[in-house]
Amino acid sequence: MSTVRTNNILDASGGNTATINSMTPTADSLQGQRNRIINGAMMIDQRNAGAAITVNSTGTFFPVDRFFGSGQATDGVFTLQQSSTAPSGFVNSVIATVTTADASIGATQFYLFNQYIEGTNVADLAWGTASAKTVTLSFWVRSSLTGTFGGVISNSAQNRSYPFTYTISAANTYEYKTVTIAGDTSGTWLTTTGIGIRLHFDLGVGSTYRGTAGSWAGATYLGATGATNVIGTLNATWYITGVQLEVGSVATPFERIDYGRELQLCLRYYQNSFNVGNQPGVSTSLSDAIHLLSWGDGNCSGFPFQIPMRAAPTVTLRAQGSTTAGQVSSGGTDRSATATNIGAKQVSFIAVTSGTANTYTRFTWEAASEL
């Protein structure tokens, strides 16, 4: 063993691209909490307990926490599901499967897989200013199709968009992709609790919302010109995992976060009272519910959330052992109820229609404050 003492390491040209074990250490790549994507390894699924969900409208459908699909109410349909088919080093992915093909996408139609990043988590990127930082997106992807695929990064107002492309060379084989994007020096980029950055993966987008890859545009784009329409092929599959968005022009190895901390990050946007593995709206396990005492007027006390949420959430109540929303069990009878005066940290109280006084009120709850 020998010891090397030096004050500086430069590359052969005297620059800052020297590598150690194939990686260039930089101030950006060495910092902790590099990944601005939450649940990039598709590990946390609080909503579905691993079950598939069907994307058949322009709404938001979450197969795992923080990532959601959106589609069309007519024409194409696809499912999303947490999967255990993953590249080496990963346990999970999300699979999209086309169940109804749309081989002729309308100009304004779109089929997407997305994550929106909160502005507070990308404020340091200084986008919209002359100091905008370069970022690099990396991910593992696999498909039954090959060719050029696309995606977009855009701002909250969707008037600044950067389409990108990536190539899948071999069918049904995981491939690692990186995309480096110069920070946008124009437009308005929120640094609040609103949407900071929209990340879209294009599974099929009409011509109105597709733009040329590789440059910023003052337009609403959801996909890249020329990209493969996954939705156009019945039974086509598309998997993704290891999604990372980080500062700098180098894609560093995926930043692994233990399950507990990843779950904590997800709870800011969605949480519930259900046991892990029990699906809200499906499970009737008695241990999913909480019991609170009702007051003399039949209403009952509220409850604090597990951690403070991004904003006051939308709350769904169900009576213990029931899958019917909008009710609680009061004195042993399922009655209409509403979570009242909801804040980002708690529900103030539960208003129960004809609630029984001074007895147990039993219910499960979900709270969502997604972007």
Add this chain to the structure above:
Amino acid sequence: MFCVIVNLNGNSNIPFDPANTDYAEFKKAVTAGAELQDASGNVMTAQAAKAFIGTLP
């Protein structure tokens, strides 16, 4: 005063928080003329709905 919006499609409870995306959708819909019901389930008159919408944050 009890403050909550009940989404009749799913029976979820939406807070009066402009940062909540469901609330933003609700406000967009009612501003565009979607039907509103009061706490008793009665459809609001156009005048009452307009007055209510005027109080929304």
